[in-house]
Amino acid sequence: MPLLKSIRIGTVTLPGNLALAPMAGVTDLPFRRICRELGADLVCTELVSARGIRFDRSLGRALSLLEIDPDREAPVAIQLFGGDPEDFRYAIDAIRSHPVLDRCDLLDLNMGCPVAKVVRNGDGAALMLDPARAEAVIRVAVEAAGRPVTVKFRLGWDAARRNAADFARMCRDAGASAITVHARTRDQMYAGKADWTLLADVVRAVDIPVFGNGDVRCGEDAVRMIRETGVCGVAVGRAAMGDPWVFRRIRVALGSEAPGAYPPDAHPPEAHSPEGHPGMASAEERAAMMRRHAAETAARLGEARGIREMRAHLGWYLRGSAGASAFRGIAVRVETLSDVEGLVADWLSVQREHGRR
Ligand SMILES: Cc1cc2nc3c(=O)[nH]c(=O)nc-3n(C[C@H](O)[C@H](O)[C@H](O)COP(=O)(O)O)c2cc1C
Numbered sequence: 001m002p003l004l005k006s007i008r009i010g011t012v013t014l015p016g017n018l019a020l021a022p023m024a025g026v027t028d029l030p031f032r033r034i035c036r037e038l039g040a041d042l043v044c045t046e047l048v049s050a051r052g053i054r055f056d057r058s059l060g061r062a063l064s065l066l067e068i069d070p071d072r073e074a075p076v077a078i079q080l081f082g083g084d085p086e087d088f089r090y091a092i093d094a095i096r097s098h099p100v101l102d103r104c105d106l107l108d109l110n111m112g113c114p115v116a117k118v119v120r121n122g123d124g125a126a127l128m129l130d131p132a133r134a135e136a137v138i139r140v141a142v143e144a145a146g147r148p149v150t151v152k153f154r155l156g157w158d159a160a161r162r163n164a165a166d167f168a169r170m171c172r173d174a175g176a177s178a179i180t181v182h183a184r185t186r187d188q189m190y191a192g193k194a195d196w197t198l199l200a201d202v203v204r205a206v207d208i209p210v211f212g213n214g215d216v217r218c219g220e221d222a223v224r225m226i227r228e229t230g231v232c233g234v235a236v237g238r239a240a241m242g243d244p245w246v247f248r249r250i251r252v253a254l255g256s257e258a259p260g261a262y263p264p265d266a267h268p269p270e271a272h273s274p275e276g277h278p279g280m281a282s283a284e285e286r287a288a289m290m291r292r293h294a295a296e297t298a299a300r301l302g303e304a305r306g307i308r309e310m311r312a313h314l315g316w317y318l319r320g321s322a323g324a325s326a327f328r329g330i331a332v333r334v335e336t337l338s339d340v341e342g343l344v345a346d347w348l349s350v351q352r353e354h355g356r357r
Pocket of ligand 1: 021023024025026045046047079110112113152182190213214215216235236237238239
């Protein structure tokens with residue numbers, strides 16, 4: 001039985017059960033598009049403050065973070081964070097009044113962000129300490145959204161308060177159509193090993209789809225997480241940084257190469273690396289991706305800002321390659337598309353010298 005399967009989230013059907021986890025500063029529009037083409041079945045915008053939208057009285061500054069391309073990255077979720085139901089009502093109405101944003105498939109509520117300046121306001125993971133307020137937020141969002149609402153949260157606040165199963169039940173009762181659980185507590189931030197054991201309790205607690213998240217780095221991890229916990233799908237975060245091909249490899253491991261799941265211009269899922277690992281990117285593919293990613297980012301943000309934002313992505317693409325540290329030293333200084341071209345061309349010739357196609 002292939003573990004790759006389509007999933008229904010309320011009225012929305014995902015072609016498969018493999019999601020890109022939202023990451024602020026990483027999962028912007030060009031990167032989400034790339035991940036979608038390489039096999040992510042669901043992508044999500046970076047978190048945006050519901051209160052910020054309300055205070056600005058417009059989508060204003062949030063628009064660049066919220067920008068979606070429903071034609072080339074669907075299904076796509078927009079993620080909001082906050083703690084005041086009225087902020088969400090305002091922000092969701094603003095999203096619904098926008099001709100493009102209104103075409104997002106899902107609205108995702110962040111209840112897992114561990115960052116101090118977020119939890120200090122009672123937002124993000126702090127909502128796990130206040131399920132009544134979390135419930136009020138979800139109920140308003142469900143009422144306002146006009147599409148399925150999903151919630152992303154953690155195992156709990158700390159080791160002594162791992163209330164993910166109860167929190168999941170509350171989400172379901174408040175009207176959430178699916179949840180994603182990052183298998184760490186707020187106290188753990190992003191460190192230490194994700195503890196998948198509690199995910200099974202969450203799955204048993206609710207009858208809506210549960211996506212498991214935390215430390216899925218390869219196909220084998222995805223298979224193990226689904227088998228060990230019963231989650232219906234997995235969400236992949238950091239493993240996709242600089243390696244969007246991870247989705248291709250996970251799809252292979254989950255047992256499906258269904259071409260129908262890919263948009264027509266996608267990379268073929270059966271591509272093989274020189275070493276013969278299904279789905280590993282060759283040096284040529286990595287080079288082509290760096291060029292494309294930089295070009296799309298520059299087209300979107302303008303060359304100066306776009307290339308600055310590309311520096312981190314370039315560093316991630318270079319990881320583990322021959323001469324990586326020297327090339328990363330160059331990547332942190334690129335300013336123009338032509339700098340990127342020079343870097344990529346030099347990098348590729350070094351890879352060829354080292355026999356890496
Ligand atoms: C740089 C970074 C930014 C993140 N930003 C968000 C975010 O905006 N919204 C969110 O729900 N989670 C965010 N996360 C958490 C990830 O979605 C994910 O839950 C976490 O990284 C664990 O998954 P992983 O082990 O696959 O990376 C972020 C994580 C990282 C590393």
